[in-house]
Amino acid sequence: RKEVEQDPGPFNVPEGATVAFNCTYSNSASQSFFWYRQDCRKEPKLLMSVYSSGNEDGRFTAQLNRASQYISLLIRDSKLSDSATYLCVVNTYSSASKIIFGSGTRLSIRP
């Protein structure tokens, strides 16, 4: 089992729709979490950090569920420009700190 798993998609939704996807992680010692966005053939860029209390940035909401070991990303009122691959990132701090990227969920917004 992968340490961080994402549904690869693609999620194909109409403009204006709400879309959500999850990322599950296997290490209960994981301590910080992020969502990155990666456009086709470009570098990843931070979308948002994920806090225990959940956080919102405009149309984007990220949540963490430690009990079930997953993080989620909700996009409301989706725009054509939201089409990208969304990568979840999980960091673990212990005797050997680790950073694990999920393989990404591809989102395509259609007009």
Next chain:
Amino acid sequence: DADVTQTPRNRITKTGKRIMLECSQTKGHDRMYWYRQDPGLGLRLIYYSFDVKDINKGEISDGYSVSRQAQAKFSLSLESAIPNQTALYFCATSVGQGGFQETQYFGPGTRLLVL
């Protein structure tokens, strides 16, 4: 100008050749990283450096070596390239805060093809 630059952007080489990928940053960050990205596998950490005198192996360091020549420069070498090292390579930087919890800033990537 980009804050994190990588050279070359594209490279084709042959099996057995030595190749170096270079990364420079103007962000003033202490921490630098090298990743590779393969379809369906996400980014995997090759090596990282938390300051000039610090080098650490990542998840997949075999077949690679690195050099941190200065705070702003971190190079990745493939001593004897093999076809399964064909991938998209990213350099990244971050401010030091502890573990890997800080935001990482990526360079534009180097596409490497090993024939």
